[in-house]
Amino acid sequence: MDQGTQLLVILVVLLVLFLLAVIVFVLFSVFMKRKNALLREQIEAEKRYERAIAETQIEIREETLRNISWELHDNIGQLLTLAKIKAQNVEGGDEMLEVAETIGTGLQELRALSRAINPEALNGQSLIRSLEVEVARFNRLKYLTADYELLGDPVPLDPKAEIVLFRIVQEFITNTMKHSKASSLKISVHFKVDALEVTAVDNGVGFESEKLADKGIGLSNIDKRAELIRASAKINSIPGAGTRLVLIYPLE
Incomplete structure (x- = not known):
């Protein structure tokens, strides 16, 4: 075999190897694209599943709150009303009048609490108004000093998003009342x-943020609630320096 033939054979072999490499590269690229597409579909399916579970949990919770609201308003409310009427009719002077007034105040707060946890009452009430009512209720109870401020020009929000945002803040407030030993809330x-941007800050005892999942008080569910409305939620806390919640809901 002469030198020209050898060179031709080498070129053919190199060309074949190059074509094989191209084919392998193309097949590998197609495989990776399909693999990545399947991974993305799997991730999206998992997110949809988690979203559906979270929505179901919220619906169950809202239904439970609705039932509790009805029980408070219909049953316990009627009992307090009856007790107030009886106290007013008993001859006991100023002492019985004070008892009647105390029962009446308790009845008003019970009705306010019933409205605050009833999803149907919140449906016709904006986030701003719901927070104003909640702050006013806590100030009346004198557990702590609560302040509220509105900045910027309000715009209409999705009603479902308003309820979720309010529930998140309400959960934070409940935690403040139960565990923080705070004297003020803003x-x-x-x-x-x-x-x-919704911010809630207390001056309570605080806790280590890394132990948030171990609190067992609902704060660990805030992220899941926020994700349902494409919002972000961040809780920062330092022992002895209070706790801060920052909610950011994008406006379309």
């Missing part, structure tokens, strides 16, 4: 150009 609603 809630700020700030309508920015592209987002709504």
Whole structure:
């Protein structure tokens, strides 16, 4: 075999190897694209499943709150009303009048609490108004000093998003009341150009943020609730320096 033939054979072999490499590369690229597509579909399916579970949990919780609200309003409310009437009819002077007034105050607060946890009452009430009512209720109870401020120009929000945002803040407030030993709470609603920012801050005992999942008080579920409305939620806390919740809801 002469030198020209050898060179031709080498070129053919190199060309074949090059074509094989190209084919392998193309097949590998197609395989990786399909693999990545399947992974993305799997991730999206998992997110949809988690979203559906979270929505179901919230619906169950809202239904439970609705039932509790009805029980408070219909049953316990009627008992307190009857007790107030009886106290007013008993001859006991100023002492019985004070008892009747105390029962009446308790009845008013019970009705306010019933409205605060009833999803149907919240449906016709904006986030701003719901937070105003909640802050006013806590100030009446004198557990702590609650302040509320509204910044920016309010814009209409999706009703479902408003309920979720309110429930998140309400959960934070409940935790403050039960565990923080705080003397003050401040809630700020700030309508920015592209987002709504809701901030709640207490001056309580605080806790280590890394142990949030171990609190067992609902705070660990805040992220899941926020994800349902494409919002972000961040809780920062330092032992002895209080706790802060920052909710950011994008405005379309």
